[in-house]
Amino acid sequence: MTSTLGVVMLIHTAFDRAEQVIRQWAAAGCPVVVHVDAPVPAERFDAFRARVADLPDVRFSPRFRCEWGTWGIVAASQCAADLMLGEFPDVRHVYLASGSCLPLRPVADLVAYLDARPNTDFIESATTADVPWTVGGLSEERFTMRFPFSWRRRRRLFDWYVRVQRRLGLRRTIPDGIVPHMGSQWWCLTRRTLSAILTAPERPVWDGYFRKVWIPDESYFQSLARLFSERIESRSLTLAKFDFQGKPHIFYDDHLQLLRRSDCFVARKIWPHADLLYDTFLGTQGSAMASGEPNPGKIDRIFAKAVDRRTRGRPGLYMQSRFPNPNWENGLTTARYSVFEGFSHLFEDFETWLARATGTRVHGHLFAPEGVEFEGRQPTFSGALPADAALRDRNAWMFLTSLIWNTRGERQCFQYGPMDNQDVSWPIAKDPNADVSVISGAWAVPLFRSNLDFAELRVQAARLQRIEAEHIKALRSSYAKARVRIWTMADFVEAPMEALQGIVDEIGQSSRRRLAEVPRMVDLGGFGQFLQNLKNQGMHPYLMGDFPVAGGSGGTQPPKRKPYLVK
Amino acid sequence: MSVWQQYRLRLERKRWRVRAWRKRRELTAVEDRTARIAPGDILVFSTFRNEDVRLPWFLDYYRRLGVGHFLMVDNASDDGGREFLAGQPDVSLWTTDASYKRSRFGVDWLNWLLRRHGHGHWCLTVDPDELLIYPFCDTRPLRALTDWLDASSIKSFSAMLLDMYPKGRLDGQPYRRGSDPLEIAQWFDSGNYAIERNHRFGNLWIQGGPRARVFFPETPALAPALNKIPLVKWDRRYTYVSSTHMLLPRGLNLVYDEWGGEKASGLLLHTKFLDTFGGKAAEELSRGQHYGASREYRAYAGLGADSPDLWCKWSEKYINWRQLEILGLMSKGNWA
Numbered sequence: 001m002t003s004t005l006g007v008v009m010l011i012h013t014a015f016d017r018a019e020q021v022i023r024q025w026a027a028a029g030c031p032v033v034v035h036v037d038a039p040v041p042a043e044r045f046d047a048f049r050a051r052v053a054d055l056p057d058v059r060f061s062p063r064f065r066c067e068w069g070t071w072g073i074v075a076a077s078q079c080a081a082d083l084m085l086g087e088f089p090d091v092r093h094v095y096l097a098s099g100s101c102l103p104l105r106p107v108a109d110l111v112a113y114l115d116a117r118p119n120t121d122f123i124e125s126a127t128t129a130d131v132p133w134t135v136g137g138l139s140e141e142r143f144t145m146r147f148p149f150s151w152r153r154r155r156r157l158f159d160w161y162v163r164v165q166r167r168l169g170l171r172r173t174i175p176d177g178i179v180p181h182m183g184s185q186w187w188c189l190t191r192r193t194l195s196a197i198l199t200a201p202e203r204p205v206w207d208g209y210f211r212k213v214w215i216p217d218e219s220y221f222q223s224l225a226r227l228f229s230e231r232i233e234s235r236s237l238t239l240a241k242f243d244f245q246g247k248p249h250i251f252y253d254d255h256l257q258l259l260r261r262s263d264c265f266v267a268r269k270i271w272p273h274a275d276l277l278y279d280t281f282l283g284t285q286g287s288a289m290a291s292g293e294p295n296p297g298k299i300d301r302i303f304a305k306a307v308d309r310r311t312r313g314r315p316g317l318y319m320q321s322r323f324p325n326p327n328w329e330n331g332l333t334t335a336r337y338s339v340f341e342g343f344s345h346l347f348e349d350f351e352t353w354l355a356r357a358t359g360t361r362v363h364g365h366l367f368a369p370e371g372v373e374f375e376g377r378q379p380t381f382s383g384a385l386p387a388d389a390a391l392r393d394r395n396a397w398m399f400l401t402s403l404i405w406n407t408r409g410e411r412q413c414f415q416y417g418p419m420d421n422q423d424v425s426w427p428i429a430k431d432p433n434a435d436v437s438v439i440s441g442a443w444a445v446p447l448f449r450s451n452l453d454f455a456e457l458r459v460q461a462a463r464l465q466r467i468e469a470e471h472i473k474a475l476r477s478s479y480a481k482a483r484v485r486i487w488t489m490a491d492f493v494e495a496p497m498e499a500l501q502g503i504v505d506e507i508g509q510s511s512r513r514r515l516a517e518v519p520r521m522v523d524l525g526g527f528g529q530f531l532q533n534l535k536n537q538g539m540h541p542y543l544m545g546d547f548p549v550a551g552g553s554g555g556t557q558p559p560k561r562k563p564y565l566v567k
Numbered sequence: 568m569s570v571w572q573q574y575r576l577r578l579e580r581k582r583w584r585v586r587a588w589r590k591r592r593e594l595t596a597v598e599d600r601t602a603r604i605a606p607g608d609i610l611v612f613s614t615f616r617n618e619d620v621r622l623p624w625f626l627d628y629y630r631r632l633g634v635g636h637f638l639m640v641d642n643a644s645d646d647g648g649r650e651f652l653a654g655q656p657d658v659s660l661w662t663t664d665a666s667y668k669r670s671r672f673g674v675d676w677l678n679w680l681l682r683r684h685g686h687g688h689w690c691l692t693v694d695p696d697e698l699l700i701y702p703f704c705d706t707r708p709l710r711a712l713t714d715w716l717d718a719s720s721i722k723s724f725s726a727m728l729l730d731m732y733p734k735g736r737l738d739g740q741p742y743r744r745g746s747d748p749l750e751i752a753q754w755f756d757s758g759n760y761a762i763e764r765n766h767r768f769g770n771l772w773i774q775g776g777p778r779a780r781v782f783f784p785e786t787p788a789l790a791p792a793l794n795k796i797p798l799v800k801w802d803r804r805y806t807y808v809s810s811t812h813m814l815l816p817r818g819l820n821l822v823y824d825e826w827g828g829e830k831a832s833g834l835l836l837h838t839k840f841l842d843t844f845g846g847k848a849a850e851e852l853s854r855g856q857h858y859g860a861s862r863e864y865r866a867y868a869g870l871g872a873d874s875p876d877l878w879c880k881w882s883e884k885y886i887n888w889r890q891l892e893i894l895g896l897m898s899k900g901n902w903a
Binding site: 243244245247249250252253254271273302303305306307309310311312313314317318319320321322323324325328329330378379380381382383384385386388390391394395398399402403405406 | 703706707708710711714715718719725726727756757758759760761762763764771773774777779780783784785786787788794822823824825826827828829830831832879880881882883895896897898899900901902903
């Protein structure tokens, strides 16, 4: 007496593995009908047939050419299923498997599982409208167009004919009563359903229709089972995962524990050289594993992550196999960072104060012309980024993206200004991860405090003002995505505490509390007059806002701000 | 890309192929065991000069990964390396004393051998100091990778050069023949690489790492290129253009994703910086046979008689491929 489970097996390569699996099925009493792909040479086929000749319940069905996405696979399954139903009257469920399928649990487990559900058809089957399985961009059109050309071998002709049909609006009519469904090609159907499909009087019409459907092996039985089945469980008993191009993921030796814990009955596709998997799962026929419902959740997650890695990648990473075109980066940088412009001119020891107040990594002017001012003025920084100006300026934006990538998990802050390399001005403005705080015109403070002669100062001031105006234009443009705050210097010195509090809150690293300590502002006595002198020389410094001249030279100084905040 | 440009690239490809064909006469077979190459074997192609000390580990490493046959070109070695290789059953060996520089740093010779023997095979073109790392290389043989690439219709696989170096002076720890060079050169730079696109050939141009950092801080444009495409399902129409940095036809150079995703990639761990480097540098300086007028060796010599220390506080110590993957130097892509 043979088992109530019969297996139809489609094979085209790795015959020694297929033989091992056939023996596994046969040892549990399951009859096996084998279909070998037609292109396999006759000698190979005969040799293989001879090797399993000792198994009484193994049959070979007529051979078809099974090219991916074509009708041959359906024809082969039909024929083999027919043979199975005819030759083995005890069979109640027919399981469609491939040569690279591997039973993970004892076959007896599967038989018992099916015996408990004698009228259930296990076939993944969903309407096209409800699922996003549109690999190759064809979902509903699979059923309304004709596909006479091979996708594998005649790709251009295939694409051309799809375009022609789209343009001309050619549509096929779907035979009466059929609602197109799609799903995994690996099913397990009951004798009732299967024989109803195979012996239906409308079958010539259906076959004629599905023969020209795209990838009929994923829709023929899936659609027709809906007409006859008493009870459909819309899932496959075979664990098979597909990548973003519709190719099956492959299992290797290092998946052993995952497969073990999945409690699935059958998995595909197994790499033919995965010795450990074959030895482990074919070695024992005992009831080693806990029986239960298949639970492929963890495997699903791993493969979903792999597809995500391939299609979306890690935001902000630029490397040998991820180099996105502009606007396709899916995140210009990895993490948020803060850019401070003018603060270090206006406050003494601003970097130290900011690091203490926010607990972040605070650098000096990363893009200073003399070299990179890393925190603590280190000669190298995270990722072995060197501080040399020439190396940085070779590709300044990549220098910054590398820095942000290398320091993932730790927020970076740095100073920036019109005296620095401006190559990163636009990229920063366009980066949603950038928090940019600008005190416009503060670059004048170091000039004001320097000992340069006035003619030189005037030239410098004009240059810096032009550069900063350009930069602010970028920050304010419609392309800017950075969070930008701009104060004129005059506004800022009016109320510096509020502004600083806002910045520290937004970085949000330390707990939200009032600032206990504020940085010391440099002495601005005479700054108003300095600006007035520039004006008098015909160079109008406007980015600072309206700074009071404070009554001519030698006049009263603006009142000194208290360095500590009143709580 | 215009038809005219396509045509010019086609001409260029033909030119390199003709050149390789001419240069074939420079090669003399020492041991030709290519008849033993089985269909589907993975092949390694390599050219070397006085690398005897590295050869045993090189062969062992790639044999363990499952390489079927080695096709090696000896450029006038006099350290016994040629004799050692001639005695290996899975090595076919050619020798030449022609100019390395005029064979475009060995590319012409290897292009010829690739064309003769590589057609239809997965071919790995590496120097004896380059060790291939790819996703899951600790649990899956190279055949698993090439099978997956075949199934995914991918013809070329990127593996950037990652310069490995010891901590301290290069001559601090002597390298013993047959031992793992990564036990000494176990440090690397994890995140200081600059990438540009080469629009003519479609490949990426990557520079950086310790050599840019220490040897070329003032002139980064001269720093060596690190992008490499060493693993290719070879077809006799293909040709390497400049070292293994790029190929023609140019579609083979598209080993990176342009739409935000990541393609699978590996790394070539470059173990050049051992105690042997000083001797090599001195020799190459007098021969002048290396790329860019041996610029790299001159930069090295320019650092003074002291053996330099490439190590810095932020150097990363090598653990395994997963670490390199997390650091973003290579990627699993959708291979899981």
